[in-house]
Amino acid sequence: MFSTLEAIFQRAEEVEGSVGVGELRAVSTDDGEGRTGGGRNIEALRDVRGVLDQMWWSGSKFMSRTAEVLADGSRDPEWRIPYGEAGILDFFLRVVATGDVEHSLMLHSLRLIGNSCADTNANRDRVVGQNYLIPITKQLGNPNLVGIAVPVIYNICVDHESAQEQAASNGLIHELINLLCDRGALGGGGRDLLGYVCRLIELAASSTNGTNKSPENTVEILFSLAADPDTDLDDFLTLISSAVVHLSDARFQRYMIAQRSLEAPLSILVQSYSRFSESEDLVPSISSLDISSLAPHSEEPENEKLLTQMRLTLIESLSEISALSEFATTYALGSPLIGSLRMWLTVPHTQLQVCACLMLGNLARSDDTCRTMVHDFRIHEPLIAILEDGSDPQALHAAIGFLKNLGLLADNKVILGEARLLEILSRLWTLEAMPHIQFASASLARQVINGSQENVARLLAPLSPDPDSPAHSRTYLSLLLSLHEKSDQLPTKIEIARAVTAICRALNTPFPPGLNLDVESLKQRLFGLHIELGKPISVMVGQTKWPLIRSEGWFAFALMARHPEGAAIVGHALHSADVFRVLLETITGRQLPLGMLGEVSESTIFETAFPEVSPQSETPDKSEDTRDRQKKKASEEQMSKIDRENALVLANELLKNHSDQLSPIHHHILQDMLGGGPLSQGSYDELIERATASYEAKSKREHHHPGKSGEGGNNNTF
Numbered sequence: 091m092f093s094t095l096e097a098i099f100q101r102a103e104e105v106e107g108s109v110g111v112g113e114l115r116a117v118s119t120d121d122g123e124g125r126t127g128g129g130r131n132i133e134a135l136r137d138v139r140g141v142l143d144q145m146w147w148s149g150s151k152f153m154s155r156t157a158e159v160l161a162d163g164s165r166d167p168e169w170r171i172p173y174g175e176a177g178i179l180d181f182f183l184r185v186v187a188t189g190d191v192e193h194s195l196m197l198h199s200l201r202l203i204g205n206s207c208a209d210t211n212a213n214r215d216r217v218v219g220q221n222y223l224i225p226i227t228k229q230l231g232n233p234n235l236v237g238i239a240v241p242v243i244y245n246i247c248v249d250h251e252s253a254q255e256q257a258a259s260n261g262l263i264h265e266l267i268n269l270l271c272d273r274g275a276l277g278g279g280g281r282d283l284l285g286y287v288c289r290l291i292e293l294a295a296s297s298t299n300g301t302n303k304s305p306e307n308t309v310e311i312l313f314s315l316a317a318d319p320d321t322d323l324d325d326f327l328t329l330i331s332s333a334v335v336h337l338s339d340a341r342f343q344r345y346m347i348a349q350r351s352l353e354a355p356l357s358i359l360v361q362s363y364s365r366f367s368e369s370e371d372l373v374p375s376i377s378s379l380d381i382s383s384l385a386p387h388s389e390e391p392e393n394e395k396l397l398t399q400m401r402l403t404l405i406e407s408l409s410e411i412s413a414l415s416e417f418a419t420t421y422a423l424g425s426p427l428i429g430s431l432r433m434w435l436t437v438p439h440t441q442l443q444v445c446a447c448l449m450l451g452n453l454a455r456s457d458d459t460c461r462t463m464v465h466d467f468r469i470h471e472p473l474i475a476i477l478e479d480g481s482d483p484q485a486l487h488a489a490i491g492f493l494k495n496l497g498l499l500a501d502n503k504v505i506l507g508e509a510r511l512l513e514i515l516s517r518l519w520t521l522e523a524m525p526h527i528q529f530a531s532a533s534l535a536r537q538v539i540n541g542s543q544e545n546v547a548r549l550l551a552p553l554s555p556d557p558d559s560p561a562h563s564r565t566y567l568s569l570l571l572s573l574h575e576k577s578d579q580l581p582t583k584i585e586i587a588r589a590v591t592a593i594c595r596a597l598n599t600p601f602p603p604g605l606n607l608d609v610e611s612l613k614q615r616l617f618g619l620h621i622e623l624g625k626p627i628s629v630m631v632g633q634t635k636w637p638l639i640r641s642e643g644w645f646a647f648a649l650m651a652r653h654p655e656g657a658a659i660v661g662h663a664l665h666s667a668d669v670f671r672v673l674l675e676t677i678t679g680r681q682l683p684l685g686m687l688g689e690v691s692e693s694t695i696f697e698t699a700f701p702e703v704s705p706q707s708e709t710p711d712k713s714e715d716t717r718d719r720q721k722k723k724a725s726e727e728q729m730s731k732i733d734r735e736n737a738l739v740l741a742n743e744l745l746k747n748h749s750d751q752l753s754p755i756h757h758h759i760l761q762d763m764l765g766g767g768p769l770s771q772g773s774y775d776e777l778i779e780r781a782t783a784s785y786e787a788k789s790k791r792e793h794h795h796p797g798k799s800g801e802g803g804n805n806n807t808f
Contacts, residue, residue: 091160091162095160099141099156106148106151132176135175142156142181146181154192154194157195160198161198161199161201164202164206165205167208167209170205170207170213173206173213180216182199182202183217185199186226187225189225193235196235197238200226201242204241204246207245211250217253218250221260223253224260227260227265230243230268240269240283240286240290241283243262244286247293254297255300257297258297259302259303263300263301263303263304266291267304270311271311288329292335295336296335301338301342304336306345307349308333312329312332313330316333317361330358330400333404333407337407343410343411347420350420355407356408356431359404360442366397405441409449409452417452417453418453421453423463423467431445432469432472435447435450435472435476436475443488447473447476447485447491450463451491460498460499460502461499464499470509470511471509473492474493474511477511486524490530491530493534494534498537503541503544506538507538507545512538512545512549515534518531519572520569525579525582532585532589535549535589536589539589539596540595540596541596543612546612549593550593550612553568563619567593567619571625575622584630587626587629587630588630591645594646594650597612597613597616597649616656617650617656623656624659628663628666628669630646631647631672631676637726641732647740648736648737648739651740651748657748660751661744661748662751664753664756677738678763679734741764744760745760745761
């Protein structure tokens with residue numbers, strides 16, 4: 091390189107004069123390439139920089155040839171750092187910033203900049219430091235230079251966040267989108283140049299505030315390019331990735347809705363199943379949202395993995411869009427797009443099913459919409475079919491979420507029950523490898539029985555109609571309670587407990603006229619066939635983090651105690667020291683330390699099971715103002731009052747009508763507490779000890795003096 095430069099400089103001096111090359115010759119006489127001791131001679135380059143300045147100010151005609159030689163030299167990675175340190179890179183950055191230079195000089199200047207920045211962050215920092223990306227980006231408008239300007243910008247931006255952010259703030263995406271709109275402006279770069287453009291859009295869009303200066307139609311253009319049959323897989327994935335980044339911004343989401351352009355990304359999803367497959371059995375392309383000719387796909391494993399991830403991110407964006415209010419007002423239930431989504435619920439392609447569930451589920455936000463979907467479109471039927479036959483956790487979860495929205499409407503609950511939803515959900519309760527599906531399906535079961543006596547009856551129906559079968563004495567509730575026993579997930583346990591509460595509430599609510607159900611028979615089945623019914627409720631009342639859940643538990647216990655067999659279940663639950671202690675604390679309003687009988691508290695486990703719920707604290711949050719603290723305190727006091735009332739109802743019910751279900755000690759303590767006796771002082775251990783002593787003393791008196799017992803006062807004594 092140096093020998094060539096010396097020749098150019100010598101010729102320039104001969105022809106034009108005033109271009110000194112003596113010092114350059116002096117420092118580079120070793121091997122003609124500027125090497126000293128095996129390295130690159132920065133001092134020689136600094137002399138070159140001096141000569142370049144002279145040539146520039148003199149307007150030398152040899153400037154372009156010099157730039158070409160230096161650009162060729164920059165292809166050698168060992169020269170990149172020296173170029174930056176000697177000021178060669180800075181010189182040509184200034185040349186590009188000047189703008190009004192001959193084509194060949196601009197071309198080689200861009201080449202040198204791009205090569206010098208390749209994998210060299212120090213030189214990228216030099217470009218970013220003076221924001222030379224602005225004049226470089228301007229070259230995108232020159233059809234004769236766009237082919238070199240695009241890869242130069244890519245070399246500067248790739249793996250350099252500061253450069254990406256600066257390029258985005260300079261409006262790079264806007265310039266690139268203009269290029270994509272006018273494919274002829276890309277010149278002869280062909281597919282390779284398009285790939286650079288796609289990746290640059292992705293890099294700039296992914297930076298902080300990267301989409302701020304993107305035109306509103308950016309996503310439309312990106313999807314249009316992705317849909318082009320000539321776009322290869324790599325560019326296809328890059329374009330979709332860039333579109334997804336833009337769709338995280340509500341501005342582009344609303345634009346797509348306003349332009350009714352959502353068919354484009356949905357069509358992309360359909361195409362992705364066949365377009366890049368080499369199988370002869372597949373349709374090469376699928377227009378619009380038609381899936382009628384969509385055959386089973388067989389991608390290469392790596393390609394399928396990439397396409398699956400692409401679909402996942404795109405579906406997440408579409409889900410966010412469908413949650414906007416504008417989506418519901420723009421796309422009516424009878425619109426073609428919604429019709430296509432309904433059809434997708436029946437296809438054997440999991441991600442299309444998931445997309446349909448999410449988007450349609452987001453539409454199911456109003457009573458009228460939910461009623462129409464179920465009563466008119468029967469949309470619950472393909473959803474329940476997914477639960478019956480499906481094994482993919484994403485599809486199962488999405489279908490359950492959609493059904494939960496539909497099941498909020500009271501008018502829909504019976505129809506869902508008639509479609510055997512509860513029976514089919516019982517299959518999911520056994521999927522131990524999918525605990526999140528167990529939780530979601532238990533939650534859906536609770537929702538559809540809440541306030542629906544018909545569905546409660548279905549949950550209490552025998553597993554087998556054959557009276558001689560062992561399954562005849564077991565119900566679908568038995569399966570749900572079995573899940574409660576086996577699961578180690580506290581959220582799942584709580585949902586099942588709340589389902590039990592919903593059953594108790596439904597069976598103690600007046601049945602509407604014309605409902606052909608025997609409430610007493612249902613209560614007999616509830617309490618007679620499920621002796622473990624008290625365990626879930628014990629979990630509810632035993633935790634302290636969620637007052638509403640605890641209150642539900644006391645309410646359920648109070649309702650259960652109204653029935654003889656229910657009271658037996660409650661009495662059995664109270665045999666647990668934890669549960670009985672909490673009952674006493676709720677009645678008295680004070681803490682009773684468990685002492686040596688203490689065990690690990692359920693609330694300790696709850697704290698990790700429900701991390702999204704803030705734990706209660708006796709010390710108010712300093713960020714709360716006085717009014718907020720007062721409201722919180724008043725709410726807690728009101729909740730404690732309700733809990734105490736329910737606990738008192740429970741205790742009175744047990745003492746008055748079902749005292750035989752209580753142990754003698756528990757009976758004695760409750761009776762004393764409700765009467766304001768002295769037992770309600772001290773720790774729980776002390777309370778039990780005093781109650782035991784008091785009870786034994788009373789028993790001895792009754793044994794020796796039966797006439798004082800109140801039951802045989804008129805008998806003779808012998």
